[in-house]
Amino acid sequence: MKYECDIVKDLIPLYIDDVLSENSKIFVKDHIDSCEACRKYYEKLSSDVKIPVSRETRKYDLKPMEYLKASLSRKIIRRVLAVVLVIGFFVGSFIFATRYEMPVDSSKVDFYEKDDYLMMKYDGQGDLLYSANASWENRKVWTIRFWQTPLEKYLPPLYKKEKYTKDSMPLYKVKKVYDEDGNVLWEKKD
Ligand SMILES: [Zn+2]
Numbered sequence: 001m002k003y004e005c006d007i008v009k010d011l012i013p014l015y016i017d018d019v020l021s022e023n024s025k026i027f028v029k030d031h032i033d034s035c036e037a038c039r040k041y042y043e044k045l046s047s048d049v050k051i052p053v054s055r056e057t058r059k060y061d062l063k064p065m066e067y068l069k070a071s072l073s074r075k076i077i078r079r080v081l082a083v084v085l086v087i088g089f090f091v092g093s094f095i096f097a098t099r100y101e102m103p104v105d106s107s108k109v110d111f112y113e114k115d116d117y118l119m120m121k122y123d124g125q126g127d128l129l130y131s132a133n134a135s136w137e138n139r140k141v142w143t144i145r146f147w148q149t150p151l152e153k154y155l156p157p158l159y160k161k162e163k164y165t166k167d168s169m170p171l172y173k174v175k176k177v178y179d180e181d182g183n184v185l186w187e188k189k190d
Contacts, residue, residue: 004031008038016046097151104128104146106179111186118174118186122146126153132171140175144185 008031014020015028032039109128110121122128126148135141171177177186 005035005038008032008035009041012038012042012045015042098149100149101147102149102153104148106144106146106183106185109146109185111177113188116173118171118177126156128152140173141178142171142174142176143178143180145180 008028011020011024011028012032015025020028032042104122104124108122108124110123112119112121128146129148129152130144130146132142132144135143174186175188176184179185
């Protein structure tokens, strides 16, 4: 009898999953009806397997075609959602990398004159972006804002051997440059 118990115990998980052949099912059922040890084992195992009742009943309530359709459309919805998420992630990353403005410490920018133009050197990583606004009353006084996007900061160092050091600014005969907070960044020495 012990030998049969071993076989039945091996089969009980399959019996619970309802994947046994008819004959094997009858064999297992007959055995657990007459063997207390195996019946206890069966009851323990089948109570461990907790299948959500609503889902199970729903599965069998539906006709096969409806069930197939329902699971197909669920699959399609899941796939569409996955694609939307992936596209969204890349679009989001791209927008972030090209739009997100990281302020640049203006103390890392040095100014110098060349001919009548104001030039600048940026002692930092990557390319520098800036916008320059002339004051209304005097076009020789400028306010400059410096920033970088993640793309400007992290991409150029990957392919540029030398650090970004020079830029000429389209600022002609400048007398004074402020940062946004009104600090003087550069002033022409007479
Ligand atoms: Zn047994």
